Amino acid sequence: MASNVRTRTHPRQPRTGSVDPFTRADGTVYFRGRIRLGDDTLHRLTIPEPFCNVEADARTYTATTQAEEDAHGRILAAKRGTPPPTTVETVREWAGRWMKWRKLRGLSTTPHDRGRLAKFILPVIGPLPIRAVTRDDVERVVQDWIDVSRSLRATRTACRGGPRATRGCWSPRCSRTR
Numbered sequence: 001m002a003s004n005v006r007t008r009t010h011p012r013q014p015r016t017g018s019v020d021p022f023t024r025a026d027g028t029v030y031f032r033g034r035i036r037l038g039d040d041t042l043h044r045l046t047i048p049e050p051f052c053n054v055e056a057d058a059r060t061y062t063a064t065t066q067a068e069e070d071a072h073g074r075i076l077a078a079k080r081g082t083p084p085p086t087t088v089e090t091v092r093e094w095a096g097r098w099m100k101w102r103k104l105r106g107l108s109t110t111p112h113d114r115g116r117l118a119k120f121i122l123p124v125i126g127p128l129p130i131r132a133v134t135r136d137d138v139e140r141v142v143q144d145w146i147d148v149s150r151s152l153r154a155t156r157t158a159c160r161g162g163p164r165a166t167r168g169c170w171s172p173r174c175s176r177t178r
Contacts, residue, residue, distance in 0.1 A: 015070060017045070017062035019055060031055055033062030035069055037076040043069075091133060092126040120145045 017035040024030060030052040033045035045065060051057040069075050077084040095117050102110045124141045125133060 015066050017066040019058045019062055031058035035066040038073050088129045091128050091130050092122055094130045
């Protein structure tokens with residue numbers, strides 16, 4: 001027996017809210033937005049002055065606010081009179097958002113930066129909350145990076161026949177192994 005329940009075959013499009021034109025007493029047109037809250041109610045959004053005069057800017061502002069509300073639920077919490085939910089963003093999550101932003105901008109060094117993040121930075125401070133990162137944490141990342149660079153430089157020197165290469169190279173990638 002077939003079920004009448006419809007299943008979604010593609011991912012849901014992100015909600016962007018809507019924008020409505022209004023007229024001021026002096027006859028100028030401005031825009032206000034509406035977003036849907038987590039409890040499925042609509043919320044009228046007053047758009048600040050520089051963004052409310054142009055429809056494209058108002059749409060961008062409304063879509064950004066809708067995405068923030070979907071992610072954090074601050075407006076719904078204020079409406080209910082409860083404290084907003086606390087979320088802790090880690091260095092790894094922040095770096096993921098940063099890499100998406102760099103990729104959207106079309107920066108050519110993004111793949112190299114992603115590799116450096118994965119190899120040097122995220123193993124050391126990736127799970128830490130972004131707000132809890134201290135100078136000592138950053139110095140630890142830099143020191144680890146320096147140590148790795150020194151060991152790589154020593155390997156390359158040995159493989160090229162430097163002073164340590166008298167008995168053969170210890171690197172498994174080198175053809176001059178012991």
